[in-house]
Amino acid sequence: MKCPNCGAQIGTFQGETLTCEYCRSTYHASEFDKSWKGTPAEPSVTEVHHYHHQEAPDRLSMGMGCLVFLFFPLGWIIYFLYRDSSPSKARTAMIIAAVMTVLFLIGIAGGGR
Numbered sequence: 001m002k003c004p005n006c007g008a009q010i011g012t013f014q015g016e017t018l019t020c021e022y023c024r025s026t027y028h029a030s031e032f033d034k035s036w037k038g039t040p041a042e043p044s045v046t047e048v049h050h051y052h053h054q055e056a057p058d059r060l061s062m063g064m065g066c067l068v069f070l071f072f073p074l075g076w077i078i079y080f081l082y083r084d085s086s087p088s089k090a091r092t093a094m095i096i097a098a099v100m101t102v103l104f105l106i107g108i109a110g111g112g113r
Contacts, residue, residue, distance in 0.1 A: 004031075060092040068093050072100035 002009060008022035018027045060068070060078075068075035075097025082090040 003027075056086075058086045058088040060089045065092070065096060068096045069100060072097045072104065075100070 003020040003023060003025060004027075006020060006023040006025070008020060019025070020027075064078070068078065075093040078093035079090045079097065082093070
């Protein structure tokens with residue numbers, strides 16, 4: 001079976017509903033199997049809701065990247081806050097913060113004349 005919303009391969013029914021693991025759309029069993037004889041809530045009314053959960057993109061925004069560039073300790077904070085939930089965002093913030101930290105330390109070491 002394929003999800004009508006995203007086209008991903010979906011698994012088995014759990015009770016009367018099926019949730020796509022990829023896009024989190026929820027479907028009723030009668031949508032996939034027309035011969036399905038379940039226990040409807042009301043025999044005269046058939047109502048099916050599709051819930052599509054949109055996840056935020058896992059990338060550092062341009063504004064946040066500029067803030068990390070200008071104030072590099074913020075990059076380390078973002079890295080430790082998002083390293084488990086948004087690894088791409090955390091890695092980008094860490095790279096910017098690491099480069100700026102090295103440049104800061106070189107500037108401190110070389111500017112002591």
